[in-house]
Amino acid sequence: MYAAHAHDQAHGDHAHSPGGIMRWITTTNHKDIGTLYLWFSFTMLMVGGVLAIGIRAELFQPGLQFWRPEFFNELTTMHGLIMVFGAIMPAFVGFANWQIPMMIGAPDMAFARMNNWSFWLLPPAACLLVGSFFVPGGATAAGWTLYAPLSTQMGPGMDLAIFALHIMGASSIMGAINIITTILNMRAPGMDLMKMPLFVWTWLITAYLLIAVMPVLAGAVTMVLTDRHFGTNFFNAAGGGDPVLFQHIFWFFGHPEVYIMILPAFGIISQVIPAFARKPLFGYASMVYALASIAILSFIVWAHHMFTVGMPAAGQLFFMFATMLIAVPTGVKVFNWIATMWKGSMTFEAPMLFACGFIFVFSMGGFTGLMLAIPPVDIQVQDTYYVVAHFHYVLVAGSLFAIFAGAYFWIPKWTGHMYDETLGKWHFWLSLIFFNITFFPMHFLGLAGMPRRIPDYALQFADFNMVASFGGFGFGLTQLIFLAAVIKCIRGGEKAPDKPWEGADTLEWTLPSPPPYHSFETPPVVK
Amino acid sequence: MGEAQKPGRATPLQVARAVFWSFFGVRKRAAYEKDAVSLTPLQVIVAGVIGAVILVLSLVTLVYFITS
Numbered sequence: 001m002y003a004a005h006a007h008d009q010a011h012g013d014h015a016h017s018p019g020g021i022m023r024w025i026t027t028t029n030h031k032d033i034g035t036l037y038l039w040f041s042f043t044m045l046m047v048g049g050v051l052a053i054g055i056r057a058e059l060f061q062p063g064l065q066f067w068r069p070e071f072f073n074e075l076t077t078m079h080g081l082i083m084v085f086g087a088i089m090p091a092f093v094g095f096a097n098w099q100i101p102m103m104i105g106a107p108d109m110a111f112a113r114m115n116n117w118s119f120w121l122l123p124p125a126a127c128l129l130v131g132s133f134f135v136p137g138g139a140t141a142a143g144w145t146l147y148a149p150l151s152t153q154m155g156p157g158m159d160l161a162i163f164a165l166h167i168m169g170a171s172s173i174m175g176a177i178n179i180i181t182t183i184l185n186m187r188a189p190g191m192d193l194m195k196m197p198l199f200v201w202t203w204l205i206t207a208y209l210l211i212a213v214m215p216v217l218a219g220a221v222t223m224v225l226t227d228r229h230f231g232t233n234f235f236n237a238a239g240g241g242d243p244v245l246f247q248h249i250f251w252f253f254g255h256p257e258v259y260i261m262i263l264p265a266f267g268i269i270s271q272v273i274p275a276f277a278r279k280p281l282f283g284y285a286s287m288v289y290a291l292a293s294i295a296i297l298s299f300i301v302w303a304h305h306m307f308t309v310g311m312p313a314a315g316q317l318f319f320m321f322a323t324m325l326i327a328v329p330t331g332v333k334v335f336n337w338i339a340t341m342w343k344g345s346m347t348f349e350a351p352m353l354f355a356c357g358f359i360f361v362f363s364m365g366g367f368t369g370l371m372l373a374i375p376p377v378d379i380q381v382q383d384t385y386y387v388v389a390h391f392h393y394v395l396v397a398g399s400l401f402a403i404f405a406g407a408y409f410w411i412p413k414w415t416g417h418m419y420d421e422t423l424g425k426w427h428f429w430l431s432l433i434f435f436n437i438t439f440f441p442m443h444f445l446g447l448a449g450m451p452r453r454i455p456d457y458a459l460q461f462a463d464f465n466m467v468a469s470f471g472g473f474g475f476g477l478t479q480l481i482f483l484a485a486v487i488k489c490i491r492g493g494e495k496a497p498d499k500p501w502e503g504a505d506t507l508e509w510t511l512p513s514p515p516p517y518h519s520f521e522t523p524p525v526v527k
Numbered sequence: 528m529g530e531a532q533k534p535g536r537a538t539p540l541q542v543a544r545a546v547f548w549s550f551f552g553v554r555k556r557a558a559y560e561k562d563a564v565s566l567t568p569l570q571v572i573v574a575g576v577i578g579a580v581i582l583v584l585s586l587v588t589l590v591y592f593i594t595s
Contacts, residue, residue, distance in 0.1 A: 289548060296575060321586050
């Protein structure tokens, strides 16, 4: 598809930045910033994971074992906020930074200095979030959704969370502007929009979603802030406001946010599967159209998170139908991935294993989502562990597995070394097994009525909770295998060829491994 | 791959058709490649907004008939 790009490696590999720590603080290079994003998100994954282990330790047995109930709520809240805003989103921005310029034949991102600023806003935001545990009253315990009136009543930890969200939102918007500008203006000659790799397409659409909804979140939390400190009553019923308004605003952000966290995952899977099936992606056009469809539909389904809040039957039906429609383009994507594999010459290295695991487990999360879209069912299982199971199937087995697939897929390009395939396979199989041990029993717990965000539970839930906690500890420890695989790969190993994957055909594989400092100084020719 | 027709501006019907299929998430390759050379971003955005409004209105109508 692409003409070979003869790059003079010696010429390209000249960095102008200072060495040591200042290299990372002052860098404007897309690869350095991508690396920073990825390490940041892995760090936050570990922090959020420690909180999750705290949750599962408490739930290992009925009764209160370790934590005060208030602190348990802090754990669940901060686990959600840190995983969503600190781990998953920055990880995909890291992939975007590394990959988009290389995949479209550009030398770097469009706004290199803003790129630096986007990243360096994140560590202060993370410090605010983590630091909020140590202020009087502790971290916010309102749930990651920060519903009023809980969020208007919390201690100063809530203010820190609000400021952290403001900062992370600003970072996301700047990142999105950068990505859109890079994709629209810096593609290699001949690469029209319809020849872009699907990962780039997913990020183009995700970036628009980010710009559309991050200001909505910022508006919602700012209103909470002014309700808390400046005498407004947006969400205070006693003052003429409406706490349900917060839920509407939050979920108008929150549902597209779900797609912000899954569309780039779709993009990664759409790169990995063709490479290991050694076939072009089946139905590229349909994939692009399905992406657009999912993005549009994501704006008209938000109230399916609010069926139990009280809404007319007409409202319930509207949001049920609209939500179920999303199954159509999502089904198109799953069909296309499987059709890509059909009669392909498949091999199952770690990226492909994670991609197959993604399809299998993400589809289960999609089906439970469909069930939750039906109001009579949702009213039964609202705020139970069924919902917790659903969104972990989508976000862990969906987003996180795709992140691992992408990491193993591109790490030979990034580091110049092949990763340890044995470690990768162990990482995959243990992750898949422990993931299901952790979250599959939660379906049963939820159907049996166990409420989420409660540190104690009735005796009949004990066995499944013990199983889930066991799985959770295993899943957490398994991620250390990933850390070991990455560190081993960075430190050395078998030299990676320019194109370690036989079926990969995008532009980054025409560059040396590791690629030169400025990816494409001379734009490649795309036929 | 090699389409010979010159990239003229798409007719409103062609834009509507492209947006309809995008809502469904499926498109024939030939039609897609024709879209790629003839649709402008402005056309797609305007048609997409109109399409979203039509979708919402048709769902509201459907719901109205079910609940009435």
